[in-house]
Amino acid sequence: MMQDLAISMLYIVYAMGMLLTVGALLTWVERKQAALMSDRIGANRAYVRIPFTQVKLIWLGLFHGMADGLKLLLKEDFKPKAYDRLAYSLGVWLAFVPVMLVFAVIPFGGTLDPGRLLPPLAEWFGGRTYPMQIAPINAGLLVVFAFGGISIIGAMLAGWSSDNKFSLLGALRAGAQLVSYDVVLGLTVLGLVLVYGTVDLVGMVQAQSGMLFGFLPAWGIVYQPFAALLFLTAAIAENKRIPFDLPEAESELISGYFTEYSGMKQGMFMLAEFIQIAIIAALFVTLFLGGYNLPWMDDRGFSLPGGQTIELAHGWVVLLQVLTFLGKVFVVCSLQILVRWSLPRFRWDQLLAFAWRFLLPLAIANLVVTAIAAWALG
């Protein structure tokens, strides 16, 4: 159907633009937030000069991301002498693409009714409505884990094919770490599946739209606070950032499995890492923070506890939902950056022990308690 295609293309363009922008922006956020956390100023020297004038735009150092990208694009594409050509070039894409693909099943807004949004096109759309999600799959959560698994292959291929002992060690570590923490990630989310009775992410978010006892938003973090903590921990470990950055430990392994990549290929790994921050934040928001929901808000507007209702036009509701989702994502991104610049790193044995002997039993205990509670409460 042309209508479905048009809406899907719109969503895809939005998702790609949003993710790449957020990924680039997060490099700036990371620099600035780290600077503020340690009483510094942060990068603020790159500028764009308006042609024919002496006006230099600095904009709080926002152009440093552009400078980085330009540098990476113009650098020599240095390749190791003995490398597996196919796997070497495939590794980058297998690390980068699945991260982007995860966003296909994440609902970034409520239900879009294009006919109401654009009255001239109402006839063409014929009253069709679309959930704001690129791929309306009713097994969305499974797709998330499937793509998460593919990015492990990317890291391992990259490390193995570049014929370097540091890369190989990094790849081995990446494989062991990602597999370990994937188990924890899956088990924590199972509690939510029990609570909501679905693996459809749209259904999960819709289930979180109400209020609990009249004042608590019925978000996943209220039902499953423990699972939220475990999920965030395991997800940061999945992203291989500092408290868990053993696969790319700079002090031991140069930069781990992508040591032998240079120029924009290395930049792709870095960009994938930054986009994954946003993806993790989006997943956390979807599963635990009510997605696009605000307290007392539904698809028509606000219905405040005093019996008061505020009707909003459909366009404003859509905009508000999208912005709410983005705002929550940014808060969680900032939290991840706070964690990355605060906590010291684990040792390798501690890392695996933490996953298997600490997080996994807790996740199972959480699951058991949730299952008993779900059974008892019917």
Next chain:
Amino acid sequence: MNRQRKPYVRPKYWNQPRMGWYEKAYVFEVLRGLAITGGVFMRNMAKWISGRKGALTTYYPEETRPDYAPANRGRHILTQRPDGRPQCIACNMCATVCPAQVIEIDAAFDPDDAAHPKYPSRFEIDYSRCVFCGLCVEACPEDAIRMVRQTPDFPGSDRHHMWSFKEELLNWQPAKDVAKPYPVAGDGSSGDKP
């Protein structure tokens, strides 16, 4: 086999960290750490938003620190006679004593000035190599070169722009503390009378 290997005993240190269940639970201590760093972040963020600077850093070329010592050895100046000629007699003592060899002087002859016929036609200092030791000031017999509190301020991307020339060194206009009065030509005195 009598090669009995002794079992490894982990050494005990006096400052062995002792962790109770609270510390071993990770979460509480992690939250405490995050609260500390997050607090610093929030405090600095509030400062930036309200227009104050949330850091001690000085934006160097745009901003200089106000708290240099009064006796700070900063950039050089050449003192002048009342008529504006340099007090320097191009004796090359400063250039000789300079450990970094950054002073370059060309001497010239001035027939109009009977008391000080030798003067520097060129006096240049390379600040990319100057170590600011102050030996040139101590070596000068005429009190012609001094160092002032202010820094040279030569940030740049090119070392060839870090030279200071005679015009710049001479553009210090003291309101008081004129070094020496200019002797009346031909009276034979050494010039140390006021």
